[in-house]
Every structure is written in C-alpha cells, then in structure tokens.
Amino acid sequence: MADVRPEEVSAILRRQLAGFEKETDTYDVGTVLQVGDGVARVYGLSRALMSELLEFPRGIFGMVLNLEEDNVGCVLFGESSEIKEGDTVKRTGRVASMPVGEAMLGRVVNALGQPIDNRGPVLTEQLMPIDRKALGVVQRQPVKEPLQTGLKAVDGMIPIGRGQRELIIGDRQTGKTAIALDTIINQKFTHTEEAKALGVQPVYCIYVAIGQKSSTVAQVVDKLQAEGAMPYTTIIAAPASDPGPMQYISPYSGATLGEYFRDSGRHALVVYDDLTRQAQAYRQLSLLLRRPPGREAYPGDVFYLHSRLLERASKLSDELGGGSLTALPVIETQANDVSAYIPTNVISITDGQIYLEPGMFNAGIRPAINIGISVSRVGGSAQIKALRKVAGRLRIELAQYRDLEAFSKFGSDLDKSTVAQLRRGAALVELLKQGQYVPMPVEQQVVMIFAGTNGVLDDVPLDHIQRFEKEFLELMQLQHADLLRTIARVKDLTDDTTSRLKEILGSFKDMFMASVRAAVTAA
Amino acid sequence: MTMKNPRVARRYARALMTVAEERDAVDSTSESMAMISRVLGSSRELRLLLASPIVPESRKASIVRELFQGRAGDLAMAFVELLVRKHREVHLAEVIIQFQALHDELRNIVTIEVTSAVALKPGQEKTLKAGLERRTGKSVRLRLVGDPGIMGGLVIKIGDTVLDASVTHQLARLREQFAKSS
Numbered sequence: 001m002a003d004v005r006p007e008e009v010s011a012i013l014r015r016q017l018a019g020f021e022k023e024t025d026t027y028d029v030g031t032v033l034q035v036g037d038g039v040a041r042v043y044g045l046s047r048a049l050m051s052e053l054l055e056f057p058r059g060i061f062g063m064v065l066n067l068e069e070d071n072v073g074c075v076l077f078g079e080s081s082e083i084k085e086g087d088t089v090k091r092t093g094r095v096a097s098m099p100v101g102e103a104m105l106g107r108v109v110n111a112l113g114q115p116i117d118n119r120g121p122v123l124t125e126q127l128m129p130i131d132r133k134a135l136g137v138v139q140r141q142p143v144k145e146p147l148q149t150g151l152k153a154v155d156g157m158i159p160i161g162r163g164q165r166e167l168i169i170g171d172r173q174t175g176k177t178a179i180a181l182d183t184i185i186n187q188k189f190t191h192t193e194e195a196k197a198l199g200v201q202p203v204y205c206i207y208v209a210i211g212q213k214s215s216t217v218a219q220v221v222d223k224l225q226a227e228g229a230m231p232y233t234t235i236i237a238a239p240a241s242d243p244g245p246m247q248y249i250s251p252y253s254g255a256t257l258g259e260y261f262r263d264s265g266r267h268a269l270v271v272y273d274d275l276t277r278q279a280q281a282y283r284q285l286s287l288l289l290r291r292p293p294g295r296e297a298y299p300g301d302v303f304y305l306h307s308r309l310l311e312r313a314s315k316l317s318d319e320l321g322g323g324s325l326t327a328l329p330v331i332e333t334q335a336n337d338v339s340a341y342i343p344t345n346v347i348s349i350t351d352g353q354i355y356l357e358p359g360m361f362n363a364g365i366r367p368a369i370n371i372g373i374s375v376s377r378v379g380g381s382a383q384i385k386a387l388r389k390v391a392g393r394l395r396i397e398l399a400q401y402r403d404l405e406a407f408s409k410f411g412s413d414l415d416k417s418t419v420a421q422l423r424r425g426a427a428l429v430e431l432l433k434q435g436q437y438v439p440m441p442v443e444q445q446v447v448m449i450f451a452g453t454n455g456v457l458d459d460v461p462l463d464h465i466q467r468f469e470k471e472f473l474e475l476m477q478l479q480h481a482d483l484l485r486t487i488a489r490v491k492d493l494t495d496d497t498t499s500r501l502k503e504i505l506g507s508f509k510d511m512f513m514a515s516v517r518a519a520v521t522a523a
Numbered sequence: 524m525t526m527k528n529p530r531v532a533r534r535y536a537r538a539l540m541t542v543a544e545e546r547d548a549v550d551s552t553s554e555s556m557a558m559i560s561r562v563l564g565s566s567r568e569l570r571l572l573l574a575s576p577i578v579p580e581s582r583k584a585s586i587v588r589e590l591f592q593g594r595a596g597d598l599a600m601a602f603v604e605l606l607v608r609k610h611r612e613v614h615l616a617e618v619i620i621q622f623q624a625l626h627d628e629l630r631n632i633v634t635i636e637v638t639s640a641v642a643l644k645p646g647q648e649k650t651l652k653a654g655l656e657r658r659t660g661k662s663v664r665l666r667l668v669g670d671p672g673i674m675g676g677l678v679i680k681i682g683d684t685v686l687d688a689s690v691t692h693q694l695a696r697l698r699e700q701f702a703k704s705s
Binding site: 028 | 680
C-alpha cells in the first residue's frame with residue numbers, strides 16, 4: 001500500500017481552508033452586571049435589538065427581552081451558574097431562530113431546534129425566526145377542510161377544521177393529552193395512498209411538550225413511535241428541567257415549524273401541551289426581569305403572550321398555496337375553575353374548546369367531554385356532509401338527555417316518551433365512548449352515529465353496545481367495504497346509501513339481538 | 524466598572540455639566556473632579572467615610588471641605604457639598620465617571636481601549652492613534668492594555684463595539700470553519 005505523503009495532507013488542509021479570510025471582525029459587546037435564575041442584566045450593548053440572540057461565554061446563548069436606558073435584560077438558554085458578573089457578552093445580530101425543514105420530521109428537539117434524541121444532527125437548510133408576526137386578513141380564508149381527530153364525540157359534535165384553534169381544557173388526569181395524541185395518530189391515514197386517492201391532504205404534526213416531566217415526554221415519544229406516527233411528527237420538548245426561557249419560547253418554535261409546512265402549501269397540526277405551564281414560565285421570567293405583576297402575579301402582557309401565538313394558526317388563501325396550521329392548545333384548570341385568569345384568556349382567543357370533566361372521566365365516560373359547554377365555533381363548515389347529517393341531532397338529543405336525567409332522579413313515574421328519550425340518551429353516551437389510541441375513520445363514525453341517532457341502538461342492552469359497534473364495523477369492513485368507501489369518497493349520504501345502510505343495520509340487529517338473548521338465557 | 528445606580532449618577536453629572544457650562548468652567552471643573560476621583564481611588568478611608576451611614580452629614584461636609592478647600596474649584600467644591608447634603612455622597616465616584624463621559628462628549632474626545640500581546644512601540648502607538656482619529660472623527664485617548672492571552676494582533680474597543688484582529692480570535696474562527704465544512 002502506498003503511503004500518504006505529508007505534502008498531500010497539507011495540500012488538502014490548505015484547500016479546505018481556501019475560503020478563510022484573515023479579516024478583522026467587528027462585533028458589539030457588553031458586560032454582565034447581574035445574573036441569576038435564568039435572567040441576566042447586561043451593561044452596554046447599546047445597539048442590541050429586541051429578542052436578539054446574545055452570545056455569552058462557554059457557549060451559552062441568551063435572548064434580549066428588556067431594553068433599558070443603559071442596560072439590557074435578557075433570558076438565558078443555559079445554566080445561569082456558568083455565567084459570572086463581568087463576563088463579556090457578544091451580540092450575534094440575529095433574532096432567536098429555529099431550523100425548519102423536512103429533516104425535522106421524526107425527531108425530538110429542544111426549544112431551539114437542537115436534537116435531543118441522540119440520532120445525530122438535524123440536516124436542515126433554513127432558519128426561521130421563532131417569533132413571527134401572524135398573517136393579516138388578506139392572506140387568509142375561512143376554514144373549510146376537516147381535521148379528523150378520529151374521536152366520534154369530537155368529530156361528530158365539536159368538529160375541528162384545518163386552520164382552527166381548538167382549546168383542550170380540563171383538570172389534571174382527565175385525558176387532555178390523550179385527545180391530542182389520538183388526533184396526531186389519526187393523521188397517519190392522511191399520509192397514505194388511499195387518502196391521496198380520496199383527496200385528503202397529509203397533515204404534519206408537531207407536539208410541543210412544555211414543562212412536563214421528561215419521563216412523560218419519553219412515553220409520548222414511545223407511543224407515537226409504536227403507533228407509526230413519528231415519520232410525520234416532530235416533538236419539541238421543553239421539560240420541567242429546562243430553564244424557564246426554553247419553556248417560554250418552545251410554543252413559538254413549534255408554531256414556526258408549523259408555519260414552514262403551512263407556507264409551502266401543506267397542512268400542519270401543532271399541539272401546545274400545555275400553555276398553563278408556558279404562562280407560568282413567562283411569569284417567572286417577567287418577575288425576575290422586574291416587570292410589574294398584575295392579576296395572579298402574571299405580567300400585563302400575558303394575554304398577548306397567547307394571542308400572538310394562537311393567531312399564527314391560519315388557513316392561507318389559495319393564492320398563497322392554501323396551506324393551513326391548526327393549533328390545539330391545552331390548558332390545565334384547577335378544580336374545574338374555567339374562570340381563572342389564563343383559562344378565560346385562552347378560551348376567548350380560541351375558536352372553541354373541548355371541555356373535559358373529572359366526574360365524567362371517573363364515571364367511565366371516556367373521552368370525558370362535557371358536550372354542554374364544549375363548542376367549535378368554526379369547524380361546523382368543515383365537517384363532511386355525511387357526518388353533519390347524522391350528527392346534527394346527536395347534540396340536541398344528548399342535551400335533552402342531560403336535562404331529563406337530572407329530572408328523573410326524583411324517581412317519580414315517567415311517561416313513555418320520557419323513558420324512550422332517556423334510553424336513547426344512555427345509548428348515545430355509550431356509543432360515544434371510545435378507547436385511547438384507537439381513532440376511527442370518518443366513514444365508520446358516520447355509520448355508527450347513524451345507527452345511534454336512528455334509534456337502532458334503543459333496545460340494545462347498554463352493556464352490549466360496545467360489542468355491537470365492534471361486530472357491526474367488522475361486518476361492514478368484511479362484507480360492505482364498498483359502502484364505506486362510497487361514504488368516504490362522496491362525503492355525503494345519498495338516499496341510496498341511506499336505504500342500504502338501514503337494510504344492513506336491520507338484518508345485523510336481528511342477528512345481534514338473537515345472540516344477546518342467548519347470552520341472557522345462558523347467564 | 525459596574526454601576527450601582529447609573530440613573531442617579533447621570534442626573535447629577537448632567538446638572539453639574541449644565542452649571543459648569545453656564546459659568547464657562549467646564550475644563551477646570553473637569554480637572555477638579557479628576558483630582559477628587561484620584562483621591563477617592565487612593566484613599567480607602569475616605570471611601571469608607573463617605574459610605575458610612577453612621578457619620579452625620581455635618582461631619583462629612585466639614586471633612587470634605589477641609590480636604591478639598593482651595594484645591595478643587597468653587598463649583599466642584601459646592602457640588603460635593605450638595606451631594607453630601609442630599610445623602611448621595613455614596614454615588615460620588617459614579618457621578619465623576621458620568622461627568623467625565625459628558626465632558627469627553629462635549630470636547631469630542633473618545634477613549635479607546637487597545638489590547639495587544641506585547642507593548643506597542645511609540646511609533647506604532649502614534650500611527651494607531653492617527654488611524655483611529657481618522658476613523659472616528661474624534662480626538663482619541665488611548666488606553667493600552669497588555670494581554671499575552673491574545674497571542675498577537677490587536678483588539679480595539681470603541682464604546683460597545685470591538686474590532687477584533689487578534690490571533691486567538693482568528694484561530695477560533697478557523698476552528699469553527701473547519702468544524703462546519705467537514
């Protein structure tokens with residue numbers, strides 16, 4: 001083997017360095033006056049810009065949040081114990097940015113877009129500022145395509161459209177994250193060839209975990225991986241152990257990545273889990289920066305904190321490619337108090353809310369959605385016609401059921417129609433129950449809700465309804481797949497489809513009731 | 524030097540400057556203040572006295588008067604007494620720094636810190652000063668700092684802006700470029 005001559009080595013090195021220019025660098029500097037708890041005051045830097053990135057010694061970065069007469073207040077994206085008074089701080093001349101691109105899909109990154117999944121660098125070519133201004137009126141159009149969550153209760157009664165902002169709100173342990181994750185998992189269908197044939201465009205997902213336990217985030221990653229949802233999903237993690245500033249900016253990073261997909265004419269879904277923690281992180285920073293505290297010690301601009309974030313969700317006009325960014329913010333309430341400061345703020349910003357109740361959760365009604373006060377203000381126009389037809393009466397019947405249920409607790413004799421209505425309501429509640437991680441395609445939702453609102457389930461014993469659903473859907477998939485496909489394709493229920501569906505339901509029910517009777521006698 | 528309360532210091536300094544300008548005594552006041560600053564810098568006892576809350580105001584005033592009477596100008600003298608009366612004597616050193624900054628601004632002087640690995644020869648210093656004066660359009664007061672840590676070249680600091688032509692910095696950039704291109 002021929003040896004490599006030393007000259008060759010130096011020739012290669014020289015070539016590598018060909019572009020190196022020996023010119024003088026000019027930069028602005030300041031001195032650290034005060035540091036601690038994730039914030040620093042820097043003297044000098046008189047030309048620093050708002051939200052500009054600053055470079056501290058030992059590779060730590062900071063972001064300018066306060067511009068004062070002779071110093072700037074900034075937050076640190078690293079350990080503040082590494083920084084000492086008198087350290088030199090350099091301006092970088094760029095605002096805090098996030099790398100964006102396809103390479104982000106399938107990765108777990110921190111709030112600055114740096115990978116934390118041990119799978120090497122993220123090869124992106126583009127940087128976009130983290131805090132971007134939301135689009136104006138002209139660039140938008142009304143929400144019109146559905147974003148299927150795969151949950152009967154949500155898609156049927158609180159439909160979400162692409163470009164909408166729908167709040168998921170509830171106490172701890174009521175299944176808020178579960179709804180968000182189910183929605184992400186359900187987008188798997190939109191990336192298939194089948195969806196392409198039906199004209200359903202793919203939805204890219206971003207899950208922003210703010211202030212959560214690292215173990216919880218790891219579980220989410222594992223689950224999405226197991227369900228095959230990672231190839232189209234990015235997880236931005238700012239766990240509780242991250243400095244406050246990272247938790248504060250992480251939703252904006254998520255929105256920036258979502259906007260990258262939106263601006264290239266595609267569809268994106270971003271989940272902010274949860275914004276209560278982000279508001280708390282921001283409160284911490286604001287107090288440390290000595291901004292005056294307001295209600296619940298939050299700073300005065302905490303409304304703007306969330307409104308500027310959620311306003312970035314949008315459906316673009318056709319001239320701009322028609323892309324969309326849907327936002328599912330999550331808010332955790334304390335003891336069902338939706339009238340606390342942050343919940344009321346976010347409720348008023350979003351286009352509706354899904355309200356989860358611990359009482360229903362504990363009663364086994366899952367997802368524990370309280371239909372009475374959950375709404376979707378714009379998604380209705382995005383719902384497919386078939387679902388709108390069958391689910392239209394669902395909401396009313398459930399509302400009547402709840403009223404009557406309270407009334408019937410008096411135990412007096414009830415007339416026949418009231419009993420029937422109660423029975424129908426109980427069946428519908430049973431029908432809307434759905435397990436976690438089992439999203440249902442929209443055409444199956446249509447046939448099941450059709451069965452429910454047309455009274456087919458009225459005389460099926462309540463504890464057999466789940467089995468009814470399972471077996472009926474199996475039958476549909478095995479023997480009447482063409483009917484399901486027609487519903488998915490036409491997106492409407494024609495008279496022909498309706499009558500065929502009734503026929504199939506009728507014959508299936510006869511069989512099913514026979515098996516129920518057999519089971520009862522056997523018992 | 525870090526500022527404890529730059530706002531107070533700046534406000535007093537500006538007031539002093541205004542009066543000095545009115546009385547056409549800017550330069551003499553500046554000299555007096557520089558002298559006071561030197562005394563402050565060299566005497567720990569004086570600094571402690573001024574900072575002490577136990578010493579009554581009248582005692583402080585009489586000590587200051589005895590020290591500086593006849594040596595500092597009338598205006599400077601009156602100013603220091605005012606500071607003592609207003610319980611702002613702790614900020615004296617900062618006020619002087621701010622006042623000198625205002626004075627430099629008025630006289631179009633800029634202080635530039637030049638760091639070099641080896642001491643500059645008088646000829647080099649002259650060329651550098653002339654060059655910097657051309658560049659800034661102001662008369663330059665050089666503050667030379669020796670730091671073998673930069674290995675070679677110069678680091679010039681004008682206000683907040685740094686012109687970095689040191690060998691250390693070039694090496695750091697070289698390393699970055701290598702890391703990026705591979």
